Amino acid sequence: MKEGNPNKRRASIMKFFRELPSQDDDGQVLPISGLWNTAMAHPNDPEFIELGIFECMSALIWKGLKNRRWLSHDQNIYIPYYAAHIIGSYTMNMEDFAETAVNAGVIPPLVELLRGRLTWVEQRVAVRALGHLATYASTFPAVSSHGEILELCIQLAMSSLEIVYSHFYQYADRRLSYHCDLLTRGMGGVEMESRKAEEWASQLQSGIGLLRTICHHKFGRGPVSSCPGVIESLCNIARSSDDWQYMAIDCLLWLLQDPNTFHKVIEKAAPAVLDLAEIQTLGDHKKLGDSILNVLQESINSTGNRNSISNRTQEDIESLLDSRERFKWEKSxxxxxxxxxxxxxxxxxxxxxxxxxxxxxxxxxxxxxxxxxxxxxxxxxxxxxxxxxxxxxxxxxxxxxxxxxxxxxxxxxxxxxxxxxxxxxxxxxxxxxxxxxxxxxxxxxxxxxxxxxxxxxxxxxxxxxxxxxxxxxxxxxxxxxxxxxxxxxxHGGIDCEEGGGGGGGGGGDGDEK
Missing domain, CATH: 1.25.40.10 (Tetratricopeptide repeat domain)
Incomplete structure (x- = not known):
């Protein structure tokens, strides 16, 4: 890295990336940790991309998966995590970097981590990296071609909290030391570890950001539309004060616009989007209500879709469209x-x-x-x-x-x-x-x-x-x-308390004034 001659520097770095996966020397985690820091600080720097960093990181993940003796030696247990994190950092912003990563074969080892071949900590960074690769039109097909990715993400969304709780959070004295180090970077004790574990468990659920990416592409909308629980969650987020409300609305509108998924989601999605049709601006979304009304109008005007809509839903949509006509009429x-x-x-x-x-x-x-x-x-x-x-x-x-x-x-x-x-x-x-x-x-x-x-x-x-x-x-x-x-x-960590009724009192008068 300190070589002043650019040609010699490039050649030595390329040689390092090529040879590192085949070496068994102690202290390998140190240069990998340095690369992790560099990737976090300069994710848009193309130098290492051109010199084979993705091939190197992919090979290191495979080595950790296949060679458990090497993985348990020295501090090599950290390396698959760092390698997947480096891939995620360099594919976070730059589509051409993501294309290079896919061509370097990073997806198969990331999928193996996603399956849980190591631990939940590595699953988290696999979700992160695959989520970034799925955001680009040029690399999404490569991700979607691995059909199990969506299924694995859905399984993780349902089970990740229990996994992190039972494998880490529940018993502080049984926590793996390398998990604690990765969570806190050596700073803070049990309380900090627990707080970071909650944060990472939430990220491991994939979240609505990845779901929005999946719904943006036709390959992903089909599987999502077949999960009633996911659609119900999207409707709840869309009608909430959640910061990601707009993402849920985007997902619902894309599912409604797609003729292949419309019939699966209309009855659940319609009540939510109908309630949101009066929104004018939500963050960067301008005239969002008009977009919702246009999608609904197109849906009931489509002969194929009409057969999928119940009479009640159709009446509700038509009533809302009538109110838009009323608004135009009132102007005059x-x-x-x-x-x-x-x-x-x-x-x-x-x-x-x-x-x-x-x-x-x-x-x-x-x-x-x-x-x-x-x-x-x-x-x-x-x-x-x-x-x-x-x-x-x-x-x-x-x-x-x-x-x-x-x-x-x-x-x-x-x-x-x-x-x-x-x-x-x-x-x-x-x-x-x-x-x-x-x-x-x-x-x-x-x-x-x-x-x-x-x-x-x-x-x-x-x-x-x-x-x-x-x-x-x-x-x-x-x-x-x-x-x-x-x-x-x-898992017996707390007693199940009975849930009470509403919040009671306050603001319960019949009028605003």
Whole structure:
């Protein structure tokens, strides 16, 4: 590396990469660790790519898989992990590097690591590297040609938490020392190891990023559409405060646009995307609601698709499309007429508030529905209140799925998106009622943040800090949403506590004002 002559330097590095896999000297982990640091610091540097680093790393992984005597000698146990991580780093940003890696034959040894031929630590870096290779159009076919990769990723998504918990987290005194070193880089004790193990276990689940990559390509959409649990999870993330909400929406739209997967997902996906059709901007996604409506319109206009749609779903889609036409029609409507419609909607809403206050919740919900039919589509603030109030009715009527739908619509209409405090709280309680702890937790945390910044005296919690009812729900869901909870219950790490009902109290009035 210190050679000043460029030609000699290239020749010596190339020779090093070519000969390293066949050597059995002690201390091999030191140069590999150095390469790992270099790859992390300079993943776009082409020098080593041209000199055979991928062939070298691939050969080292194979050596670790086939020669257990060598693997257990000295500190060689670290080498397959470092080798797979180096492949992942150099293929993270550059498509031409990824093409070189595929041509160098990195996929087969990575698949063997993914199968669990070594340990969960190596599985994690195999998932990382294969995920990067799957992001490029030129290398995705090479990944997809190994049909077992998607199946293995799905299996890992279901079992990885139990694997990491039982093989590492549960018993601190039985942890493999090289796992501890890799997790903490020698810094920190048991607590740091446990914290990093949670983080790595989450990454080992593949996550929605890899799922989005798979759904982006037609080769991947078929297997994904055949997994009802995956589709249900995508719908839950799409209607949540998760940072990756937009990725879930992308996946659902691609599955709906594909005629080969449409019929498998429409009945599960339609309710979720219908609730999201009012979103205008979500991160870098502009006019997202229009994109959703266009996909749904194309789907019901297709003769082949119509036979796959239930009457209920078709009616819901057509109703939403009618509201878009209503919006266009309202643009040309005289202002006086719009004001009359707004006034009529307000009168009906007040009737609903009165019914709610008197305890007639079912009748109040019907009044809010009537007010929504009268309220101009362009009157977004008023519609936010109506949807949110109706969501509260459905909560009290023990209809959590309908409450989630209405609260989501209110959050999509609100400006900024996903920041309407009362709707966040109502959806948090609804998710709690159906046992979705993570989604409930995310909404409850955002609700607390919005309360802290609100000028509404009913919501402002600067003096009281956090509302007691919200704090109770957050604490409950943090326990329930703990990454290793199910694994810990199964393996006797904790007693299975009974889950309580909703978060209770707070923000439960029938109106916003």
């Amino acid at each position: 409507m005289p202002k006086e007429d719009l004001h009359i419609k707004q006034a009529a909607a307000l009168v009906v809403k007040l009737e609903g508030n009165s019914l709610f206050s008197s305890g007639n919740i079912q009748a109040a919900a019907l009044k809010y529905s009537e007010a929504l039919s009268l309220c101009p589509v362009r009157s977004k603030k008023e519609r936010v209140v109506l949807y949110s109030n109706r969501a509260q009715c459905y909560l009290l009527l023990q209809q959590p799925l309908t409450a989630i739908s209405d609260a989501t619509r209110a959050l999509c209409l609100h400006n900024p998106v996903n920041r309407h405090a009362k709707s966040l709280w109502r959806r948090a309680q609804a998710y709690d009622m159906i046992g979705l702890a993570k989604e409930s937790l995310l909404d409850a945390i955002l609700f607390i943040n919005e309360c802290s910044n609100s000028m509404d005296p009913d919501l402002n919690c600067r003096q009281n800090k956090v509302p007691d009812y919200a704090e109770r729900l957050v604490k409950k869901q943090m326990k329930a949403a703990w990454l290793f909870r199910e694994a810990a219950v199964k």
